Structures are given as C-alpha cells and as structure tokens.
Amino acid sequence: MNGIHDMGGMHGMGPINPEIDEPVFHADWERRMFALWTAAFAAGMYNDNEFRFAIESRSAEEYLSESYYQHWLVCMEKVLIDKGQFTRADLEAVWANAPGTGASGGGAGSGQALPADQVIPVFMGGASARIDADVAPKFKAGDAVVARNINPAGHTRLPRYLRGKGGTIEKDHGVFGFPDSMAHGEGETPQHVYCVRFDAREVWGESAPARDSFYVDMWDDYLDPA
Amino acid sequence: MNGIHDLGGMHGMGPVNPETDEPVFHADWERRVFALMMAIPGSVYNIDEFRHTIERMEAAEYLSTSYYEHWLHCLEVLMIEKGQFERAELEAAWSNAASAANGSA
Amino acid sequence: MADHDHTEPPSDTALRVKALESLLLEKGLVEADTLDAIIQLYEHNVGPQNGAKVVARAWSDPDYKARLLADATPAIAELGYGGVQGEDMVVVENTSDVHNLLVCTLCSCYPWPVLGLPPVWYKAAPYRARAVSEPRAVLKEFGVEIREGVEVRVWDSTAELRYMVLPERPAGTEGLGEDELAALVTRDSMIGVALVEST
Numbered sequence: 204m205n206g207i208h209d210m211g212g213m214h215g216m217g218p219i220n221p222e223i224d225e226p227v228f229h230a231d232w233e234r235r236m237f238a239l240w241t242a243a244f245a246a247g248m249y250n251d252n253e254f255r256f257a258i259e260s261r262s263a264e265e266y267l268s269e270s271y272y273q274h275w276l277v278c279m280e281k282v283l284i285d286k287g288q289f290t291r292a293d294l295e296a297v298w299a300n301a302p303g304t305g306a307s308g309g310g311a312g313s314g315q316a317l318p319a320d321q322v323i324p325v326f327m328g329g330a331s332a333r334i335d336a337d338v339a340p341k342f343k344a345g346d347a348v349v350a351r352n353i354n355p356a357g358h359t360r361l362p363r364y365l366r367g368k369g370g371t372i373e374k375d376h377g378v379f380g381f382p383d384s385m386a387h388g389e390g391e392t393p394q395h396v397y398c399v400r401f402d403a404r405e406v407w408g409e410s411a412p413a414r415d416s417f418y419v420d421m422w423d424d425y426l427d428p429a
Numbered sequence: 430m431n432g433i434h435d436l437g438g439m440h441g442m443g444p445v446n447p448e449t450d451e452p453v454f455h456a457d458w459e460r461r462v463f464a465l466m467m468a469i470p471g472s473v474y475n476i477d478e479f480r481h482t483i484e485r486m487e488a489a490e491y492l493s494t495s496y497y498e499h500w501l502h503c504l505e506v507l508m509i510e511k512g513q514f515e516r517a518e519l520e521a522a523w524s525n526a527a528s529a530a531n532g533s534a
Numbered sequence: 535m536a537d538h539d540h541t542e543p544p545s546d547t548a549l550r551v552k553a554l555e556s557l558l559l560e561k562g563l564v565e566a567d568t569l570d571a572i573i574q575l576y577e578h579n580v581g582p583q584n585g586a587k588v589v590a591r592a593w594s595d596p597d598y599k600a601r602l603l604a605d606a607t608p609a610i611a612e613l614g615y616g617g618v619q620g621e622d623m624v625v626v627e628n629t630s631d632v633h634n635l636l637v638c639t640l641c642s643c644y645p646w647p648v649l650g651l652p653p654v655w656y657k658a659a660p661y662r663a664r665a666v667s668e669p670r671a672v673l674k675e676f677g678v679e680i681r682e683g684v685e686v687r688v689w690d691s692t693a694e695l696r697y698m699v700l701p702e703r704p705a706g707t708e709g710l711g712e713d714e715l716a717a718l719v720t721r722d723s724m725i726g727v728a729l730v731e732s733t
Binding site for chain 2 (some may be wrong): 204205206207212213214215216217259260261262263267268352356365
Binding site for chain 3 (some may be wrong): 209210211212213214216217218219220221222225227228229231232234236237238239241243244245246251255258267271273276279280283288291292293295296297298299301304315316317318319321322323325326327328329331332333345360362363364376379392397398400403406407412414415416417418419420421422
C-alpha cells in the first residue's frame with residue numbers, strides 16, 4: 204500500500220536526533236513488548252508480512268505519533284484477534300479488570316507456547332526465509348530491468364521511490380516467498396529475489412551525485428525487462 | 430518538497446465523511462483566522478509562501494491538526510519570518526490572552 | 535457510531551502491555567520464563583560487540599575477509615553468531631572508493647545477530663526518509679564527510695537479506711590484535727553512519 208510507512212525520499216520528517224549511549228529499551232514495558240512479540244512469532248502465530256501489513260495499516264497520524272513499540276503493541280493485539288488466538292472480548296475483560304491479575308475470563312489456552320529452554324536454539328539458530336523450490340529465474344546478473352509501476356492497496360515491499368525506475372541485476376539471491384501474497388494468506392508464490400542496482404540520478408534526477416547508487420532487493424514480480 | 434501534503438495516491442487515509450448541512454465555519458476562532466489571513470495585505474506574503482509554510486509543518490502535526498489550525502500555524506510562522514512581529518511578542522500575546530480568558534471565567 | 539459497550543484500552547501503555555501479557559500467559563501462548571530469556575538474550579548477550587569481532591577478524595585475516603565478502607552467513611557463523619534476523623547475511627565493504635550506508639525505508643530491518651536491536655533513530659521517520667534521497671547530507675550530520683570522488687552506495691533492506699558494513703580499517707592500527715581492533719569498532723560504523731577512528 205502507498206502508506207506513510209513508505210517514506211523513502213519524503214521531506215519534512217524533521218531531524219534525525221541520534222541518542223548518545225542509547226539503551227536497548229527505554230522502559231520496562233518495551234522489554235516486555237519485545238519479548239511477547241518474539242515469543243509469539245517464534246511459536247508461529249503470524250508471519251513477518253502479516254505483521255508488517257498490520258503496522259502499515261495504522262492511520263498515517265497514528266503511525267507518525269506512536270512510538271515503535273506502541274506499533275508492536277496495538278498490531279499484536281489486532282493480529283492475534285484476527286488469527287483467533289483470543290477475542291476482542293477477552294482483551295477487553297483484561298483491560299476492565301486490573302491488568303496483571305490474570306482475571307481475563309477467557310477460555311483455555313492452545314498450548315503452543317515456546318518453552319524457555321528453546322529460546323537459545325530457536326533464536327540463535329534462526330529460520331531462513333529461503334524456499335527450497337525449483338523455480339526458474341526470470342533474470343540474471345547484468346540484465347537491465349525496470350521496477351514495475353504497481354500500486355497495490357495490500358502489502359508490498361516495492362518502495363514508491365523506485366517504481367518505474369531502471370536498474371541492473373547485480374546478483375540472484377535465490378528463491379523466497381512473495382510478501383504481497385504472504386501478508387494476505389494467499390500462499391508463498393515462490394520466486395527469485397535479486398539485488399538490483401539503481402543509479403542515484405535515475406531515481407532522484409540530475410541533482411543527485413553522478414556516482415552514487417542504490418542496492419535494493421527485489422522479487423521477480425516487481426521487475427520487467429528494460 | 431516530497432512532504433506529507435503531497436497526498437495523491439496514498440492509501441490508508443480513511444473514509445471521506447461528508448458532513449450534512451455543513452456550516453461555513455465550525456467555531457468562532459475559524460472565522461477569525463480566515464478573516465485575519467485575508468485581511469493581511471498582499472504585500473506581506475504571497476500565496477506560494479503561504480502554501481509552503483503549511484507544507485513545512487512537521488508531518489505528524491500536519492495530519493493531527495485541522496485545516497484552519499494549519500492557517501493559524503501559517504499566520505504565526507510566516508509573520509515572524511517576514512519580520513512583522515517577533516516570537517517574544519507572540520508569546521506575550523499568548524500570555525495576555527490566557528490571563529484575559531481566566532479573568533473572564 | 536460510538537459504542538458504549540466497548541471497554542477502551544488503558545491509556546497508559548505500560549498497563550496495556552501488562553494486559554496483553556497476562557492474556558497471552560493465561561491462554562498458554564507464551565511462558566513467563568521464555569519472556570525473561572528473550573529479554574536477557576537481546577538486551578545483554580547479542581549486540582554490536584558481535585559485529586565488531588567479525589570486523590576485527592576480517593581486518594586481521596585476509597582469507598576470512600574473502601569468505602565474509604563472498605558468503606557472509608557461514609563466515610559469521612565461524613565466530614558463533616547467527617540466528618533470527620540474520621539468517622541470510624550480506625557484508626559490504628567500505629574502501630577508499632566506496633562508502634556503504636544501510637537503511638530500511640519500509641520498516642526497521644536490521645541484522646540482529648551482529649548488531650543487536652536497532653536504535654530509535656534508525657527506525658524513525660527522519661532517517662528512513664532521508665537516507666535514500668540525501669545520504670551525503672545525512673552522513674555529514676553524523677560527522678562523516680564523503681569526498682566527491684567516492685561512490686555512496688545505499689542499501690535499502692526491502693527483502694529478507696540482512697546487511698552489515700565492513701568499515702575501513704583506520705591507519706595506525708597495524709600492531710593491534712583482534713580484541714584491541716574490535717574495541718575500536720562502533721555500531722554506527724557497521725551501519726555506515728560513522729568511520730572507525732584509531733583511538
């Protein structure tokens with residue numbers, strides 16, 4: 204979707220303001236939120252693309268005024284309700300009671316929790332998003348390509364600032380699932396992902412430095428031959 | 430500039446929500462802001478400076494404030510930038526207005 | 535439209551997180567010990583100190599550097615690092631001709647196993663908006679002046695590949711061992727918004 208999250212090249216976003224000696228978390232609730240999200244993710248309750256789309260679907264005003272972990276909080280509530288892990292009524296019951304007392308009035312658990320002794324193997328092991336599928340690549344290194352001008356209302360990982368721009372395939376990364384379908388329960392649509400090089404002037408015009416460039420990973424379905 | 434005001438084609442902006450029998454102004458301060466902006470002589474600012482002052486608003490503020498709040502923002506910022514008054518004078522006026530409002534309450 | 539039967543969420547974010555946590559615990563979707571273990575791992579054990587060791591090894595061992603640039607994931611695993619948000623790594627090298635800069639314009643993709651969790655500024659609108667359209671101005675604000683003849687390459691992490699910058703080794707560090715070198719390497723230098731200084 205052409206949402207506020209797709210902000211590459213936007214002006215008026217203010218100064219960058221790096222924090223000196225920034226802590227990993229700025230409040231205890233951020234710690235808890237991060238752990239809740241990763242534990243539920245590791246237990247397979249949602250995929251990255253579904254969650255990203257939930258964040259992208261916040262209104263632009265909410266997106267800009269909420270903090271990073273506030274996005275995670277409201278979107279995790281929404282995604283888990285959508286996935287049937289609990290109901291809106293369950294959540295409201297906890298809000299109405301003193302949170303933390305465990306008095307939600309909800310039903311029994313589904314028992315898919317990640318056990319603590321699995322944290323190190325699961326997180327240090329990881330799970331590559333690569334898909335072992337025999338899919339032919341549409342392009343090879345050196346091919347001239349154009350990023351498609353698509354404007355889906357759903358999730359996509361093709362940023363607006365590159366649509367319609369010409370680039371060169373730098374490298375074939377192999378086969379991955381397609382975010383535009385995976386975010387919406389429409390399957391993996393396995394296809395090749397390439398590193399594509401774009402000249403800065405192609406993207407931003409003549410005022411960009413002649414030698415500068417972008418390297419962006421793109422799925423087959425984002426590209427046409429030039 | 431590629432600012433938040435450049436909304437053409439964006440998704441997620443919500444429903445259009447037309448108001449039935451909408452009045453020209455929704456509050457007395459809107460009347461005042463409109464009249465002030467219109468009354469300031471054209472020699473002080475031009476329409477493009479006016480627009481660009483609104484476009485330079487911080488994105489979150491742009492989205493969370495109303496149309497005539499944008500105008501108010503513009504009036505304050507543009508008049509200071511044009512040297513018509515100083516920030517300190519505006520702040521003094523804010524204090525006076527607050528005192529007057531408290532006094533009359 | 536107002537539905538007065540609805541309970542509004544707590545306005546205090548900390549309380550709203552606590553509510554979600556208690557619900558997930560009760561539903562058996564998460565375990566309390568698991569949450570503590572995850573926090574311990576990402577607040578204390580995984581961070582830019584890992585990436586710094588990778589950089590120091592690459593500066594000290596040309597064969598390792600060649601493996602790292604050719605196929606980063608197994609080379610990083612040689613030092614014991616890997617996992618979630620770093621399953622498919624790419625390392626890009628800064629040289630006297632090329633300066634690399636990492637961003638994720640669409641969200642906050644970042645190589646957790648080598649750099650830990652991203653700082654707030656990396657995830658926030660100003661950096662994401664500007665890193666692609668005016669990288670040299672952004673670098674200047676971080677105190678990095680790029681010469682005109684140097685190519686700036688911006689890597690926008692749109693897919694499931696994760697990137698790390700191999701910064702240039704500073705002059706005057708010839709006699710240093712790997713631990714001493716690693717101590718010089720900052721998080722920002724591995725994102726590409728800083729150079730490594732010799733002191």
